[in-house]
Amino acid sequence: MTSIGLPHFLIVGAALFALGMVTVVTRRNAVGILMGVELILNAANVNFIAFNHYVAAPGSFTGQVFSIFVIVLAAAEAAIGLAIVLAIYQTFHTIDVEETDLLRE
C-alpha cells in the first residue's frame, strides 16, 4: 500500500461519478435521478479539489474556486430540476420516468 496520493482521490471521484451515473441511468424515480446528478457533480468537485491540492502550485486555490461555483450551480440546478419534477408530476401524475416516454416511436 502506497501512501495516499493523487490517484486515490481520483479513484474516489471516479467511484462517485460511476455510482452517480448508475443512479441517473437506472432509476425510475425522477427525484432519484436528481440525486444521481448531485453525486456526479460532487465527483467533479472532488476532482477539482484533488488536483488543486496535488498539482497546482502551493498556495493557489483555483480549483477550490471552481468547486465553489460548481456547488452554487448544482444547487440552482437542483432547484430547477425539482421544479421540473413537480411539473412532470402535475402532467403525468407520476414521477416514474418510464411513463414519460412520449418520445417513443
Next chain:
Amino acid sequence: MPELNPKLRAYLVRLGVLALGLLGMIGAAVLHKFAHLGLAPTLLLEYFAVICVVWGLNPFLFRRLPLGGASLLLFSAAVFGVLFFIAYFLLSVAGPFLLDSAGRFVGLVHLGDLVFYVIALVAIAGAAGTAFSRNIIYSAWSLLFAFLGVAGIYVLLGADFPAMAQVLIYVGGVLVLILFAIMLTKQIGEDPKLTNAHLGLPVGAGLALVTIGTLTYMAVMAPWDVTPTQSYQPVSASLGIAFLTDYLLPFEVASVVLLAALVGAVIIARKEIKETSDTVLQ
C-alpha cells in the same frame, strides 16, 4: 407479572436456550483455552451448546425446520461438524496467515491513510446506497452520508471552505429540497418497494464498472505532474478576496444564475399549482 402469551413464552424459552447455547459455545472455547479443559470434554460441551443453539434458533429461521429428537441430534451434529471445520480452518490455517499479514499490514498503515480510507468508504458507501437502494428515503439518507463523506475528503485535501460550503449547501439545502420534493410527489405511504425501482440495473452496473475501470486506469497510469510537497492552508479569507477581485464576473454571473433559477423554479412549479390553487380559492 402478567400472564404471558404461550406463544410468546415459547419464543422466550427458545431465546433463552439460544443465549445459553451461545454462552456455552464461547465458555467452552474459553475454558479450553485458558482453563486447559481437555479436548474431548470441550468438544462434548460444544456439541451440547450447538444443540441448544440450533433448538433455540429454529423458530427464528425463515423456514422452521422440523427438528425433534433424533433429527435434532443429527442436525446439530452436522452443524457442529461444519462449525468445527470452519473454526479449525480459521484457527489453524487462515487465522495465522491473516494475523501475519495483518501484522505486516499494520506496520504499513498510516493513521492518516486509515482516516482517508474510512472517509472514502463512507462516501462511496453512501453513493452506493443512493444508487442501489430500493426505497427513496433510504436513497436520500445515503446521499446524506455521501455528502458528508465528500466534505471529509475536502478537509483531507486542505479545502476547508469548500467543505463547509458542501455541508451547508448540499446537506442543508439540496438534500432538504430533495426531501421536500419526495414528500410533495406523494411517494411516501405507497408501497416502499416500488418507490425506487431500478430499470436495467445490471447493464448500468456493468457500465459503472467499465467507467470506474477506465478512470482508475487513467488515474493510475497518467503521469500527473504532482508537486513534491502539499500545503495545508486556510483558504477562506483568500477565497473571499478572490471572489471579489479576480473572479468577480463569475461571482456576479453566478448570482444572476441563482436569481434566474429562483424565478424559474417558481414559475415552473407554480404554473400547475396555480390551477389547483384557483380551485382552492373558490
Next chain:
Amino acid sequence: MEHSENIARAVEVGWLWLIPLFPLVGSALNLAFGWKLQKRYGKRAVHFIAVGAMLLSCVVAELAFWKMVAASPADRFFENHLWTMWQSGSLHVDLSFGLDPLGMMMTMIVTHVATLIHIYSIGYMADEPDYWRFFMWLNLFVFSMLLLVMGSNFLVMFFGWEGVGLCSYGLIAFWYTDVEKAKAGMKAFVVNRFGDFGFVIGLFILFWSLSGVWAKDTNHYIPERGLSGRVMGTEAEPPRVAPSGIRLGPTVEFRELRNQISDESTGMAERLKEMDFWGFPVLALVCILFFVGATGKSAQIPLYVWLPDAMAGPTPVSALIHAATMVTAGVYMVARLNFLFALSPAAMTVVAVVGVLTAIFAASIGFFQYDIKKVLAYSTVSQLGFMFIGVGVGAYWAGVFHLMTHAFFKACLFLGSGSVILACHHEQDMRKMGGLREYTPITRWTYLAACWAIAGFPWAAGFYSKDEILWKAWTAEGLSADWIGPAVYIVGAIAALGTSFYMFRSYYMTFTGAYRGAGGHHDKERQEDPHTVPAHAHADDALHAPTHAAAAHDVKLVPDAHAVAHDAHAHGGTPHESPNSMTWVLAILAFAAVVAGVIFGWPASWGTGHEPLLERWLAPSLPAAEHVKFAEPGRATEYEFQFIGFAIAAVGWFAARVLYVDAKSPIPARLKAMFPRVWSVVFNKYYVDELYDATVVRAAIGGGKGYVFPAIAALAAAIIAIATDAHAFDVPSYLVHGTISSRLWLYSGVSRLLVIVPVTAFAYAAAYYGTAAACYFIDQKGIDALVNFMGWLGRAVAYFDAAIDKYVVDGAVNGLADLTIGGGRALRRVQTGHIQAYLFGALGGGIALVILLYIEPNIVTAIGQLLGLR
C-alpha cells in the same frame, strides 16, 4: 431375255422423297396443332391438312408414274439417295427411296386408295371429337406404308414395316377408352411382333450368307468356313465389283441383292443354293423366315388372329389398313424378293401351302359370322391366302395383280359396310339389317359390284386375278413335289366357292328382304323418341349439298362441302343413304374394281396375243418370273379352267341366293339345328384364339408357366422339320470343329424321325419356355422396377424441387423481407422514449471513445488492420 437385262441400273430422281414427306408433314402438323386447330377453326382445318397432304403426295406419285411410263423398260428403276444412315464394316445403310415398276404400282395404289379413304373419313368420322388424332394417325400410316413400299433397302422397308404396325395399333385402338378395343390393338401389335422377329432373323442370316472370300481371277465366291468376323468391322471395305459391273458382298439394298442373285456371272445364286446354316439350307431358311414375317403382317396361319379383332377400329381404318395396304405388305415383300424365293422350292411350297390353307380356313369361318365386318375380315384373310398362293407358285405378277384388285373391291366392300353401319345407326349385326336396297341404293349397287368382283365373275376384276392364280397353281412345276400344285388348286377352288358363297350371303342378308332393324341406338345424350324427331334435326352445318369435287383423284378438295356429315347420329327409325363424301368414294372404288381387271389383266388367251398389261409392266421387277417353270397344257385347258372358275362363282352365288335372299328360307336354321356342334366350332373360329391364349399367351404373361405349349411347340417343330427336309442340328460339329455345314447324319431314316424330331421339339420348347420366363422376369423385376423407379425418381425430384422452391427460394425472398421488417422492428426499439436510455447510450459511447482513443489506441489500430485499412 438376256443376262444384261437382269441387271437393274438406277436412274437418280431427286424428288421421290416428297411422296412420303407430305403425309409425314401432315401428320406432324396435326399432331402438334390439330387439337387447337380443331377447336378454333373446326374440323375443316384438320382434314384440310390431312387430305391436302395426301393429294400432294398423289400428285407427286402421278408425276413419277408418268415419268416411268415415258421411260424405257430397262430404265424404270428410279432411285433417290438421300444420305447414309449407318456404315459399319460391310454394312452400309442409306436412307434412299427406290421406285421400280412393282413399287410404282404399289405407290399408286397406296396413295390413291388412301386419298379416297381420307375423303370417306371426312364423312364417316364427322362426329368424332378426336377427329384430329384420327387424321394424324392416318397420315402417319400412309407415310409408313410409303416408306415400306418405296424403301430401296431392307432397313428402310423394315422401318416402314414397323411403322405400319404401330399405326395399325394406334388406329385399331383409336377408341382406347374401351378396354376391348385397346386389347385388340395390342393383340395386333404383339402378333405382328412375332412375325417381325422372323423377318429380322431372316434378314440377319441373309446378310451373313452374302459374305465370302473372292477368287481373284474369276471373282467367284469361295465357300466360307465358319463364321468369320469379316462382316463385322469398323472400316468400310472397298466394294468388290463383278465383271458385269455389279457390286458384290453383303448388302441390304434390294437392287444390289437382285443384281447379285439374278446375274449368273456372280455365282451368288449357285453358292446360296448350296450353303447351309447349321444344317439348314440357307435359302429355305431365309425365305421361310421372311415368310414368317409375312404371316404376321399379312395375317396368314398361324398369325392371322389379329385381323378379325382389328375390326374394333373405325371402318375407314379397316378399309385402308386391313384390306388395301398394310396387309398386302407381306405379299409385296415376297414379290420383291421373288429372286430369292424362286431359288428355293421348299420355301415356295411353304408359301403356297400356307396360303391355300389360310384361304380355306378363313373362308369356312366366314360362312357363319353375323357381324358384317367380321365377314369382311375373314374374307380379307382368305384373299390374302390367294395372293400368297399366287406368289408361292411362282406367278408373282398374278399375286400382285390380285393384290391390286383386292385393294379396290375390298376397300369398296369395307367402306360400303361402313355406310351400311351408319345407315343402320351403328348396327353391325346382319341379322338386324335387311332391305337396305331401298334406303341406300348407291351403297347397294357398289356393294353388289364389289361382291361380283370378289366372287370372281367374269369382267369384274376378281375373276382375272383369281383365275390367273388358280391356273398357275394347277400348272406349277417349281414346287417341292408335283402333286402340290394341283392340290393347291383344288383346295383353292373350294375356297373360291366359299368366297362367293359368304360374300353373297352377306349381300343378301344386308340388302334384301325387310328391314329387321330396331332403329338403331338412340342418341344417348338426348334420349329422344326417334319417331317424333325429324331426321336432320340437330345438324350443325348445312350439308348434303351435292358436290362434284370428289369426282377424280386429281381435283383439289373443296373443304366446305364435306364439313360435317351428321347422318351418323340422325334420329329417326329408318336407315338412309350416306353423305356424298362417302358415296362418291364408293362409286369410284366400285368402278375401279370392275374396270381394273379389264385394263390390267386381260388374259393373253383371250385374243390379245401378248401378256396382260400388268404382267408386262411388272416384268422388270420380277426377274425370277422367267425362271419359274409352268406346264403348258394348252389353250383349251385354260378355257376349261376359266369356265370352272366361273361355275364355282355361280354355284356359290346361287347357294347364297337360295339360302339367304330376303331371309325367307328356313334352310340355314334347319342346318344349324342339325349340326349344332359343327356350327359352334366354326362360329367360334375353331377355338384358335383360345388355343393361343392357353399356350402362348399364358406362357408369356404367366412367366413361363403355360401348360400346353411344349406339346404345341413340339408339333410345330415336327411340321417344320418334315416340311423342310431339315437336317439335324449340327451344333456339336460346329462347336468342336468350328465349322458349319457338312451333313453329318447322326441317324438315318425312321430312327432319325423318332429321335431327332422329339429332341428338336424339346429344344424349341425349352428355348421358348426359357425365353418367356426370362423375359417375364426381366419385365417384372427389371423393367417394371426401372419404370417404377423412374416414376419414384420423378416424384422425388419433384418433391425436392418443390422443397427447394418453397424453402430455399421462397425462403430467401420471404426471409429477406422478414429480415428487413424484423430489423426495422428491432431497431425501432432503440426509440424507447426513455431519456435515460439515450443518456446511457451517450455515456457508454463516451466511455468507449475514451478507452479506444486514449487508453488502448492499439485496439483501434488493430481493428483498422483487420479491416485492411492502411
